[in-house]
Amino acid sequence: MTIPSHKVEQRMRHFETVCREEGIKVTQQRIEIFREVAQTEEHPEADKIYHRVRDRLPTVSLDTVYRTLWLLNDLGLVATLGSSREPTRFDANLERHHHFVCRQCGFTRDFVSNDLDSLVLPESLCSFGNVEQAQVQVRGLCRDCLEKERT
Known part of the structure; x- marks a missing residue:
């Protein structure tokens, strides 16, 4: 796309x-x-x-x-x-967004979620350092790979 x-x-x-x-x-x-x-x-x-x-x-x-x-x-x-x-x-999309990644073929696409954008990060992250940005990466099977599994 x-x-x-x-x-x-x-x-x-x-x-x-x-x-x-x-x-x-x-x-x-x-x-x-x-x-x-x-x-x-x-x-x-x-x-x-x-x-x-x-x-x-x-x-x-x-x-x-x-x-x-x-x-x-x-x-x-x-x-x-x-x-x-x-x-x-x-x-090159530097706007706030998250990612869906197909675990089988690597298909990757952006998605937007206000709920994930407002996710409260745990205080334990402070022990690792200063968090500057958070993105959620969702992994699963894309439509094409799901279809291939069904056939």
């Missing part, structure tokens, strides 16, 4: 503004890599981003994609999700 074009363009303008404010060159490769994350709800892994961008920019390297994604993360333009045992996935 793709993001509405006005939302993608809003994200692209924000990307360019942040890069300029931070003194980061806005190169064609960086634009295309960010656009690939900004235009989808898939939360793609770096490999998938690389293959899609390479179709448009054949000279882009996987290393450039990784370095750019981590730069975008450092600039606060994308967020990462996934555990240390899974490939890192990238998300």
Whole structure:
């Protein structure tokens, strides 16, 4: 599923503004890599981003994609999700939201929940450090995987 074009363009303008404010060159490769994350709800892994961008920019390297994604993360333009045992996935949606992840195929989508947003975190979290953000990740089977199990 793709993001509405006005939302993608809003994200692209924000990307360019942040890069300029931070003194980061806005190169064609960086634009295309960010656009690939900004235009989808898939939360793609770096490999998938690389293959899609390479179709448009054949000279882009996987290393450039990784370095750019981590730069975008450092600039606060994308967020990462996934555990240390899974490939890192990238998300350009920085608005408050949560994630559904299919435990079988990895399908990942955002969802919004006012109830989860107002979740009171336990005081015991303070022993780990200062909580800056909380997102809920719900795991289960997506419709496609459920359908495959039924057949």
